[in-house]
Every structure is written in structure tokens, then in C-alpha cells.
Amino acid sequence: MNDSTDNSSIRTEEHPHPPRLLYIRIQTPRGLWSLDEPKDASKRPEYPPSTKIEQVIIDVRSVFGFVEQDSKYTLLRGGEILDPGRTLASYQIKDGTLLVLSVQGGNA
């Protein structure tokens, strides 16, 4: 009697992983967006690294109710203005990075 298990029929299945998510934090004039702030946020700042900056701006605006289209919304890392057409990965943004949403209300 042979108790050994025949594994010859077991093959490795394709096992795709979802893309790893970056979590970031964004300070706005109306508060911080993070994994736990604000408490009632409908979404959290977790993104695939391939996400464009413009999508992050859209999301943070929706969380804080910046619905006005005629304002200028800019995402910054420190003093660096982030290009909306580029991705998070292209800026080598890492987990926990703190970004800033500046909100310009009109002409000076």
C-alpha cells in the first residue's frame, strides 16, 4: 500500500494579485483626509500607484464638498506642485505621504 500522495495532477493555478494600494494623506483647508478622517468619509485615500493625480483631486474634492468648478484645485507635496496628468508612482509617492490640496477661490 502506498500512502504517499500523488501530486502530479496538482498544478499551480494562475493567481493574480490585485495591485498593491498606496495610502496617502491629504491636508485640505477643510481638514485632513486619511484612513480614519473624516469619520464619515465615503471613500479613503488608497490608490494603485498608477492612479493619476487628477483622480486624487476629484476624490478629495468630493469628500470635502468642493463642488465648485470655477475654482483652481492643486495638489502639492510640500512646495512641489503635482501635475494632474502624472501618476502617483511617477512622483515615487510612498505609503503615508502627506499631500496638500490648495483651493483658489477666484481672481486676486
Add this chain to the structure above:
Amino acid sequence: MSIAAETSLAVIRGELEAVAAYVSASGLELDCAGLCSENLRFVVKFLNAGDVAFHVEFECVDYPLYPPVVEFVNAGRTQRGLRNLYPQGFHTSPCICMRYNRKAYAERGGPHGDWRLLDWRLPSGNGVGIDSLALMVSDLHSKIRHSNGTMA
């Protein structure tokens, strides 16, 4: 109509928490060391696109009934409202020509006879209504960071 200085001070201190968080994250500097009921002022230091420093003073008497007087000053605060203290891109009178700046109203010598001080929280066009000190700082942050050079 006016507001007790102690009331303004309490409101300002409450709002400065949000200002401080925004300033810290943005690499700006907030100086509110002298803030008290007799001196309702604080200053924020901004950097333009070329990392040249600009200092803005918020003088908040009667805030929040009326908006603050928002003005560019020099680092030592001995000069204010001069064109060489302004970044490019601002109203050349010179003035921060926004509803949140009391200086912009005709009754304070500014260009806008069509604005009422009590309506200072209204938006410009279809933009965001700048209705808090943190939003004022953010509005100026955006404008200054995108600008180069000084007005004069």
C-alpha cells in the same frame, strides 16, 4: 456694529487649528505669537514659485462679522501694502482683491463699491466661497505658489 475683541479672539483661535494644520503640511510658516484681544493679528509666510518669501498679515478686528484686513507686509512688519511686497498677479492698486479682504471694499478705500461687507463669505463667480481663515490661507497659497517675482 462690532464684535467684542474677546469674541473675535475665541473664533480666531478656534480657526487657527485648521490654519496651523494646513500651514504645517504646506511648508508655510504661521506666526501668531502676539495674538491677543488687543492685537488680533497673525502672519503667514508664503513662498512663490522661485521660493521667494512673502508675508501676509491678517488683522481680524470684528471677525467673523466682518472679514479681516489682509495685507502683504515685510518680514519685520515695518512696511505694509507696498507694491514691492506683493507677488506678481495681484491687483496692482495694490490689493488682494477678494471678498475676504476688508481692504478691497470701497468703504475702506478699495475698488469694490458693489460689495457689502456683511456678504464677505459669498463666492467670486462660481468659485468656492472663501469663508474661513484656512481657506483664505489656501487661496493665497495657491496664487503665490503659482506666481513669479514681485509686483515692483
